[in-house]
Amino acid sequence: MRLILAEKPSVAKNIADALKIKDKKDGYFEGNGFIITWAFGHLLQLFDAKDYESKMARWKMDNFPFIPEEFKYKVKSNPRNRDVADSGARKQLKIIQYLMRRNDVELVISACDYDREGQVIGDSIINNLKPNKPVYRLLINEWTPDEVRRGIDQMKPNELMQPLQDAGISRQWADWVIGINLTSVATLKYQKGSGKALNIGRVLLPTLKIIYDRDKEIENFVPENYYKLTATFQTVDNNAFQGTYTEGKTEKFKEKQLLESIQNQLSDKQAIIIDKQVEKKKEFPPFLFNLSNLQGYITNKYNGWTSDKVLKVAQSLYEKKFITYPRTSSTALDDSLVGKAANVLKTLSESLPYKDEIKFMKSKRVFNSAKVESHSAIIPTYMKPSRLSGDQQLVYTAIKNRFIMQFMPIALYEETKLITKVSDIEAKGLFHSKGKVQLVEGWKKVEKIQSKDILLPLVQKSDQVNVVDSEVSSHVTKPPKSHTEKTLLRVMETCGKGIKEDDVEEIMGGVLTGFSIGTPATRAETIKKLKDVGYITAQNKNLASTELGTKLVETFPVHEIFDLEFTGRLEKTLADIEKGSVMKDEFLRVVFDFTRKSVETIRVDQAGIINQLTSTTISREPLGKCPQCDGTIIEGKKGFGCSNWKSGCKFVIWKNDKYLATMKKKPTKTMVKSLLTNGTAYVKGLASKKGNKFNAYLHYEKNPSNDYFSWRMEFKK
Structure with a gap:
């Protein structure tokens, strides 16, 4: 028997399907010479500080810096009570341990995601349970049956993955040490009042600084007036066209009088075309998606989408076998994927109206192993989806279209430039006109x-x-635009290097690999956390730092942690550990020294309190009668519930209600009172999936089959 450990139950099911194993038991599948079990992501987590030393249970400045001599792992905590282990994780670990020690199991195969995080998830479980059997690694890029079977035939000994494991552990330990120490001392030093911590993180703060810097550019921007002179010319055939007055390469002038004096000379004048240039230009399709480009594309095109949501939807498509591994930084495919890509293209183009224009070619823009770092770009698999949710369909279509575009004709347009000289006027400049006509639509047909x-x-x-x-005409210079998730992801990906938008996709495939803020897998999480901890706010698509975020940047004395170069170097070192060119201990020594120095810097800092927390008291006023038991509905910390809950009444409207959250709403006292009094509440400003606002009547009604309640929406004329 061979035991396969997958990262999630859904992936274990994909592997079981590929190996035609139907027999499911408690916590695993078995059949055809295989046992397939699973984790739930991380089943083990690093010790909390208080697990090492009891004195760390209380935050005192004298306890820091705290760096364990040896890092230890425990069963992951229950999310509702961090002081106890998660019972589901503990049970699954026991199942995995039993399976690993079975006499008929001859080897163990780690089938967690082929990345730093996946390596740590698999190795932490296997090393903790010590199976004393050979361990192999399944290294695949998609969960289709063909790929699973091919991967099992080409497994590698897990010891070859040591550099990947070292990189994963280095990232995990470094973020723990920086986060625990700097968050604790910063909270003690700069925050008054209890309730939540002042979060300090290796990736969090440089990302905040990017947004802060843009806010300051906008705040300090001084608008300037400029002027343009446009002339309208008429040909002998009575056709008109316009030209813009240009001196040298300048068409924007600060002195209005200069242009007005030239304009006064133009009336009824003749002019001559002194130059005409006609050029045919090619337009190539945008490169295949990596994760950051996919997140930027979707969040920019559709309202209500965040980078975090794009990653979650892409991950679900990956686990359903419809796309390849999404957490990639590459925008090209490995040369070995030529045959597979041709097969996928043939499958996906069968029913398209422009299928006759699609032609498979092995071009360097698409297939280039030199520009692939660990994982190739995101493309569809050969499995065509039949039923997808609206969100999944949107992301899948974007990935599918971007793939098909690569094999459509190159778009072609004709650009015409005219230079016109007006006769008998005192002016150095000439009038420039530019025309453009699309000749071949090509890949643009796809979207x-x-x-x-x-x-x-x-x-x-x-x-x-x-x-x-x-x-x-009069014009005013415009301030820089606020960052959106799309532009923020680009700065994080390029570590703030000044790269033109048109070049970024190609360059990111090679030159700057590894030198970035965070990884494709963590950037979305970082942006979400910045919002959750109150350092930035989002208005429509625009991001801005909050008062707290601004104070933190301007007060926090450890300046290196805001520096893109410093954070980029750390990320580059992690990438070098993964390649085996830097040792783990060398990286950790730098991180630990930085942490010790930073704690001392904060300790002696003279700045005062930057965040004053006030405790919010919840009134216990009765909001209405419980529809279930005639008890009283009152507001609690997490929801509006019945005062008879101890007697077993299950009526509650949670403050983080998932149904309302999909429409960007939270329940309010007014809404709850109306539901209890009238049986319905008229709610304004609900948001659709596309971000459009609407109003509706909501009902909260008991399910006929159990004691729980569900929402119903109604529209009345």
Whole structure:
């Protein structure tokens, strides 16, 4: 028997399906010479500080810095009570231990995700249970049956994954040490009042600084006026076109009078076309998606989407076998995937109206092993989905379309440039006109991308034209735009290097690999956490630092932690550990020294309190009668519930109600009172999946089959 350990139950089911194993038992599948069991992500977590020393249960400045001599693991905590182990995790660990020690199990296969985190999840369980049997690693990029079977045929000994494990452990230990120490001392030093910590993190604070810096650029921006002169010319055929007055390369002028004096000379003047250039230009499709580009594309195009949501939806598509591994930084495919990509393209293009234009080619833009770091770009698999949720369909379609675009004809347009000189005027400059006509739509057909043609009349060099109109227009320089998740992800991915938007996708495939803020897997989580801890706020798509976030950047004395270069170097070192070119201990020594120095810097800092927490008291006013037992409904910390809950009444409306959360709402006292009094509440400002606002009547009604309640929505004219 061979024992396979998957990262999640859904992945274990995919492996069982691929190996045609139907027999499911308590915590595992068995059949055809295999046993397949699973974790629930991390079953083990690092000790809390108080697990090492009891004195660490209380935060005192004298207790820090605290760096364990040896890092230890325990069963992961119950999310509702961190002081006790999660019973589900403990039970599953016992099942895995029993299976590993079975006499008929000859080897163990770790089938957790092929990345740092997956390596740590698998190794922490296996090393903790010490099976004393050979351990192998399944290294695959998708969960389709063909790929699972191929992966099992080509497994590698797990000891070859030591650099990957070292990188994963280094990241985990470093973030624990920096987070525990700096969060504790910062909270003690700069915050008054209890309730929550002042979060300090290796990736959190440089990301906050990116948003803070942009806010300051906008705040300090001084608008300036500038002016443009546009002339309208008429050909002998009575066709009109416009030209913009340009001196050298400048078409924006600070002195209005200069342009007005030229404009006064233009009336009824003749002009001549002194130059005409016609050039055909190619437009290549955007590169295949890596995770950051997919997150940027979706959050920018659709309202209500966050990077975190895009990752969750992409992860679900991966686990359902419809796309390849999503947490990738690459925008190209490994050369070994040529045959597989051709097969996928053939399957996906069968029913498309433009299928005759799709042609498989092995181009360097798509297939380039030199630009693949660990995992290839995200593409669909050969398995076509039949039933997807609306969110899954949207993300899947984006990935599928981006893949198909690579094999459509290159789009082609014709650009025409005219230079017109007005006769008999005292001016150094000339009038420039630019036209554009799409000749071949090509890959733009896939997403029906409309090209804006700018038509110029058919004129030739030396043709005479007349000036028929002119205008001096006023303009104001605009401040930089607030960061969105799309632009923030780009800065995190490129570590703030000044890279043009058009170049970023290609460059990210190679030059800057590893030198970034966070990883594709963690960036979305970082942005979400910044919102959750109150350091940034999101208005529509725009991100801005809050008052607390601003104070933290301006007060916190450990300046290196805000520095993109410093954080980028740490991330680059982790990537080098993964490649085996840097040792784990070397990296950890740097992190531990930084932590000790930082704690001392905070300890002697003279800055005062930056965050004053006030305790929020919850009134116990009766909100209405319980529809279940005639008890009284009152507000609690986590919801609006019945005063008879100790007697078994289950009526409650949770403050984080998932149904309302999908529409960007939380229950309020007013809403609850209305539901209890009238049986319905009229709620304004609900948000649809696309982000559109609407109003509706909500009912909270008992399920006929059990004691719980569910929502019903109604629209009345």
